[in-house]
Amino acid sequence: MYRFFPILILLAACTEGSVPQNDTLAAEDVAVDLAFCKGEPFADAIGQPVSTIQAQLPDRSRVLGPDDIATQDYRIDRLNVYVNGSGTIQRLTCG
Numbered sequence: 001m002y003r004f005f006p007i008l009i010l011l012a013a014c015t016e017g018s019v020p021q022n023d024t025l026a027a028e029d030v031a032v033d034l035a036f037c038k039g040e041p042f043a044d045a046i047g048q049p050v051s052t053i054q055a056q057l058p059d060r061s062r063v064l065g066p067d068d069i070a071t072q073d074y075r076i077d078r079l080n081v082y083v084n085g086s087g088t089i090q091r092l093t094c095g
Contacts, residue, residue, distance in 0.1 A: 037061070037079040037094035046091065050083050057081065 029073035034040045038058040045053050050063055058061075064070050070080075080093045 014044060024038075034092060034094060035067045036080070038077075039079040039092050039094065042079070042081075042092060046089050048087050048089055050087050053081075 019026055037060070039061075042053050042057070054063065058079055060075065060077055061081060062070070063081045065083055066085055069072060074095045075095055078095060080095060082090045082093070084090055
């Protein structure tokens with residue numbers, strides 16, 4: 001029985017893998033529904049400095065820069081405001 005293992009290994013290596021091809025859009029390319037985290041009023045602020053809306057952000061929101069550390073917990077009611085190094089808003093997400 002052990003003499004068949006090399007043959008089985010070679011056959012397994014020759015088969016096509018079942019790696020699914022992801023032709024769908026990435027999560028960042030999908031339109032985000034900001035209603036869950038009360039971020040709809042800020043959707044037009046992308047490209048503007050975060051200082052223009054920072055005082056008006058909901059209670060459970062956070063501003064994340066390119067080098068900021070963030071927890072990986074998912075909270076649907078939290079607005080995430082991603083900014084670049086100069087403080088310009090790049091994207092908004094809930095979570």
